[in-house]
Amino acid sequence: MDRKTQLTILAAAAAVALLAAVPVIGSRALVQDLFGVLTLLVLALNWNMLAGFSGLVSVGQQAFVGIGAYVMFACVILLGMDPLAGVLVGGLAAMALAVPMAAFAFRLNGAYFAIGTWVAADIVRLVTSQWQALGGGTGTSLPKGTTKEMIFVQPVKDLLGGSSAAAADAVTYWVALALAVAMLGISYGFLRSRMGLALQAVRDNVEAARSVGIDPLRLKAMVFLLTAFGTGLAGALIFIQITRVTPEAAFSVIDWTAFVIFVTVIGGIGTLPGPILGVAVFYALERLLADYGTAYLILLGLIGMGAMLFARRGLWGWIADRTGFDPLPLSHRPPAPPSFTDLSDPVTQRS
Amino acid sequence: MSILSLNSVSKSFGALKVTDDVSFDLAPGEALGIIGPNGAGKSTLFNLISGNLRPDQGAVLLDGHDVTGETPMQRCRRGIGRSFQIPQPFGHLSVYENLLVAAEFGGRVPGHDAPGLCMDILGRCGLAAQATAPAGSLPLLSRKRLELARAMATQPRVILLDEIAGGLTEGECVALVSTIRRIHDEGTAIIWIEHVLHALTSVVERLMVLNFGRMLMIGQPDEVMAAPEVKEIYLGIEA
Numbered sequence: 001m002d003r004k005t006q007l008t009i010l011a012a013a014a015a016v017a018l019l020a021a022v023p024v025i026g027s028r029a030l031v032q033d034l035f036g037v038l039t040l041l042v043l044a045l046n047w048n049m050l051a052g053f054s055g056l057v058s059v060g061q062q063a064f065v066g067i068g069a070y071v072m073f074a075c076v077i078l079l080g081m082d083p084l085a086g087v088l089v090g091g092l093a094a095m096a097l098a099v100p101m102a103a104f105a106f107r108l109n110g111a112y113f114a115i116g117t118w119v120a121a122d123i124v125r126l127v128t129s130q131w132q133a134l135g136g137g138t139g140t141s142l143p144k145g146t147t148k149e150m151i152f153v154q155p156v157k158d159l160l161g162g163s164s165a166a167a168a169d170a171v172t173y174w175v176a177l178a179l180a181v182a183m184l185g186i187s188y189g190f191l192r193s194r195m196g197l198a199l200q201a202v203r204d205n206v207e208a209a210r211s212v213g214i215d216p217l218r219l220k221a222m223v224f225l226l227t228a229f230g231t232g233l234a235g236a237l238i239f240i241q242i243t244r245v246t247p248e249a250a251f252s253v254i255d256w257t258a259f260v261i262f263v264t265v266i267g268g269i270g271t272l273p274g275p276i277l278g279v280a281v282f283y284a285l286e287r288l289l290a291d292y293g294t295a296y297l298i299l300l301g302l303i304g305m306g307a308m309l310f311a312r313r314g315l316w317g318w319i320a321d322r323t324g325f326d327p328l329p330l331s332h333r334p335p336a337p338p339s340f341t342d343l344s345d346p347v348t349q350r351s
Numbered sequence: 352m353s354i355l356s357l358n359s360v361s362k363s364f365g366a367l368k369v370t371d372d373v374s375f376d377l378a379p380g381e382a383l384g385i386i387g388p389n390g391a392g393k394s395t396l397f398n399l400i401s402g403n404l405r406p407d408q409g410a411v412l413l414d415g416h417d418v419t420g421e422t423p424m425q426r427c428r429r430g431i432g433r434s435f436q437i438p439q440p441f442g443h444l445s446v447y448e449n450l451l452v453a454a455e456f457g458g459r460v461p462g463h464d465a466p467g468l469c470m471d472i473l474g475r476c477g478l479a480a481q482a483t484a485p486a487g488s489l490p491l492l493s494r495k496r497l498e499l500a501r502a503m504a505t506q507p508r509v510i511l512l513d514e515i516a517g518g519l520t521e522g523e524c525v526a527l528v529s530t531i532r533r534i535h536d537e538g539t540a541i542i543w544i545e546h547v548l549h550a551l552t553s554v555v556e557r558l559m560v561l562n563f564g565r566m567l568m569i570g571q572p573d574e575v576m577a578a579p580e581v582k583e584i585y586l587g588i589e590a
């Protein structure tokens with residue numbers, strides 16, 4: 001690992017430490033805002049892994065958010081489980097849903113894949129709205145006090161003081177932070193591995209990838225299932241904080257896929273830091289233009305269109321191209337060629 | 352035993368029969384050249400051997416083992432390496448990474464051996480200076496070299512080369528021929544489709560002529576080139 005990477009990891013660790021301290025030093029409103037940012041980041045990291053690194057442009061990620069949320073609610077309401085345990089089950093349910101979805105959507109290519117995932121997600125929404133035990137089409141709420149009794153909330157309340165509700169916000173916030181950091185670390189490790197390299201080869205040229213001994217289907221299926229897991233976890237976590245679920249909200253293509261696409265495209269699709277930069281821009285615009293209603297969304301849309309037209313690899317690609325700054329390089333550097341002194345004949349040197 | 356055999360292989364695209372009842376055997380380490388006019392079905396024959404296309408009839412055997420139903424991935428791992436006539440690089444990966452992934456997957460080269468091996472191949476193909484360049488940024492001639500280098504990285508026992516000498520200067524062509532000779536000397540079997548006849552005949556031991564999907568002739572290069580029916584096809588083209 002070179003100096004630059006070490007410094008980057010150090011800076012990232014400092015940033016994570018600062019973020020981790022927010023519930024202690026910041027306001028509850030800030031905690032809630034940053035919770036939104038972190039969960040959006042998790043969604044964006046997962047979508048970027050699909051579209052940016054695997055060539056799987058899914059427009060159906062809301063299926064995994066929704067199923068994660070609903071299964072978490074089912075765990076709490078029907079089985080009396082702890083919400084955070086429900087998040088884990090929600091993630092696993094999303095991964096299970098990804099199996100039939102992949103079996104269907106992987107038969108399609110390009111635009112048809114995108115549309116296919118969208119249609120599949122909508123079918124899941126319609127089926128879920130028949131789930132009468134969870135309120136059918138009108139949805140349901142978490143029982144009163146659920147989040148206050150959530151694991152870790154009491155000790156956190158004792159530690160920070162303040163209300164149980166604030167402590168519950170802190171707990172979900174830390175889980176979101178941990179999830180984002182884990183996603184980033186796993187993505188980096190995976191993309192640097194031989195499997196990650198093969199995945200990017202598949203993205204660039206499937207036919208050639210097959211011809212150099214790669215199994216594209218296996219790699220894509222693996223990524224599709226794992227990102228469904230990550231997306232389902234994020235979805236379940238988001239709806240702990242919202243405390244109410246409806247089919248429309250949980251399976252919203254705008255909230256859970258369109259925004260995520262914008263954020264990733266603006267920050268830099270197919271780059272690891274891209275989604276981080278994207279959510280930062282999103283959050284900054286939201287703050288700066290909060291007084292002008294949805295103006296920030298219009299501006300966000302315009303920036304997204306600008307990025308698609310003029311900066312194909314987003315802000316991060318633009319910065320990296322101009323400065324050559326790439327703190328977490330995904331590329332494999334070739335070994336240095338042997339220096340000629342090493343190869344020179346010891347006999348002639350002695351003479 | 353022959354390393355590669357085709358038994359009565361046929362392939363049609365709609366009404367167009369592009370490969371018509373082709374059979375031949377390739378001995379281990381042998382170099383076979385394929386010539387024929389544009390559209391004769393040469394590249395299609397490669398796709399049938401590598402598994403990118405499935406034949407309508409007939410069988411492809413590797414080491415006497417029927418691989419007709421196997422995917423390109425499986426055939427690559429068994430030892431068939433190929434280049435594409437229209438280069439198909441992994442555009443966002445570096446030139447070096449294009450080889451690395453081929454060596455690790457197709458060639459099953461252990462992780463610690465792969466980097467040295469890839470650099471060696473890049474050197475032999477004249478691409479060492481471009482190792483870190485994105486493959487998508489290479490000009491056409493370098494892309495063709497990359498096709499050869501990447502096929503070599505899969506550690507093939509049979510390498511399929513599809514028109515990699517076109518457009519080279521005289522000096523570059525000589526360098527390419529010596530690179531291919533060395534692959535041959537190391538015991539790799541070669542099938543080489545090439546319009547640059549003098550380069551081809553300076554390497555191959557046998558020559559096949561394809562015309563309208565049919566194998567017109569196969570045999571000693573000088574005998575094949577001297578045959579009247581081959582001269583007829585190549586009238587005015589022969590170098």
Ligand SMILES: Nc1ncnc2c1ncn2[C@@H]1O[C@H](COP(=O)(O)OP(=O)(O)OP(=O)(O)O)[C@@H](O)[C@H]1O
Nearest residue numbers: 364367369387388389390391392393394395396436
């Ligand atoms: N996928 C395909 N679908 C339909 N027709 C095809 C396909 N691939 C090739 N063909 C047709 O099959 C014929 C043989 O093509 P092929 O590429 O094998 O020729 P070739 O001998 O390699 O020619 P060249 O010297 O120009 O490379 C051509 O008429 C071509 O148009």
Ligand SMILES: [Mg+2]
Nearest residue numbers: 393394395436
């Ligand atoms: Mg051809």
